Amino acid sequence: MSTETGFGTALRQLRTAQKTAKGVSLYSRYVNRPAGRVCAAAAYRVGLSPNQVTLLSAVCSFAGIAAIALVHPSWGLGVCVYLALAFGFALDSADGQLARLRGGGSPAGEWLDHVVDCAKIVALHSAVLISFHRFADLPGDGWLLLPLGFQAVAVLIFFGGLLTDKLRAPRTAGTAPPAPSTARSLALLPVDYGVFCAVFLLFGGAGLFRAAYALLFGCYALFLVAFLAKWFRELSSEPSPG
Template identity: 50%
Template sequence: MRPAPRRVAAGETLRDTLGRLSTAQKGAAGAPAYSRFLNRRAGRLLAALAFHAGLTPNAVTGISALCTFTGIALLALVAPSWGLGVAVAGCLAVGYALDSADGQLARLRGGGSPAGEWLDHMVDALKTSSLHLALLVGLYRFQPVERGPVLLVPLAFCVVAAVLFFGTMLNEALRAQHGATTRAQRTAGRPSVVRSLVVLPTDYGLLCWVFVLLGAPVVFLWVYAGLAVLTAGYLALAALSWFREMGRLPR
């Protein structure tokens, strides 16, 4: 098979690149609705633009991290307001779209490297925990609501998010190691749309936009706590399913 070009071919338009990207997507099994239908498409456009700009996947990962951690820093350093909410949500959402773009760009250029994949996952691991901890710092510093048990919610969400991220990565590694089909592999059948909608509350992309509500701290905290509870419930049920699945893998 002829390897994909690392540079834009003569005469290739942005539309041509987008067409090639549409055939180089990962599988969508188990992907929540926002990540599957919105973020991946936004990432596809950004990947095509990055390809024409001559950027490398690691450069896109770096830009993604800059956007994401700008939003996270704002949570800890600036008092809650509607303006802050829009800024945080925008930074996180753009960072998430770029997080999708770096992998798509790597596939477009002929495949990523282990170092690039390591960098991508390390950034993901850092943002998964630091987002909730930055919110905790902001709630403690600026006291938009009365201090008390409410400060335990970001701590609990941090633990749940970190375990969910680690479990997802570990599952894929064990499936690949034992020759089972991974979620990233494309299959002949179309992944369930209903399932993508059911697991939407666990979607990081949805969480990004919830921060728009920071201008109404009480409303934000109720919605945020609701996502924390639903994500924790999903993790508990998924962990049982994952354990049974891992038990069926060959030794």
């Protein structure tokens, strides 16, 4: 497709080049992917590459993360952090969509995307820990362990899901992807990154933020146990190589 293609044409073509919605939460399905589609069409129109969009996503996300660690929490800061993280998340969806619009991605592009995602997860919870230590009047020092636990659980979910996808047998050519389940998409909302970003809207209320952050940590921990059991069961049924 020529880069002279208009924004509207690129947007229409992107609507027909979406990944399956199976295993995707309602937020990603109805908010983040459509927002990423608009970003991808705009990026295509101005001639950006998928890797450049990935780096823009990293800039937005890490600007928000730096603000968490360096600036005293307030309601206004929370809104700014949320917008930076949410826009970075939309761009994270846009890079893959842009790659498909341009005819396919590359191993290097996929590698860069995953490295940025992993760095973002580690840095985000580290920034919360720094903010707790620098600015919060915590009920007890035990609260400093919460971001460390959340970080470990989030990294395990990210890595475990990524590795499971790589080890699964590829779908037979011509086989239609399974239909998405609305109930499953709703159930996955607590562990959607976009929902996690929204927690920072409470950043100005110290107790409210800690409570919401702890609640999401509990959800992530429960889902980790369920995901690990599911992924191990699925891979145990895969045929052995060779």
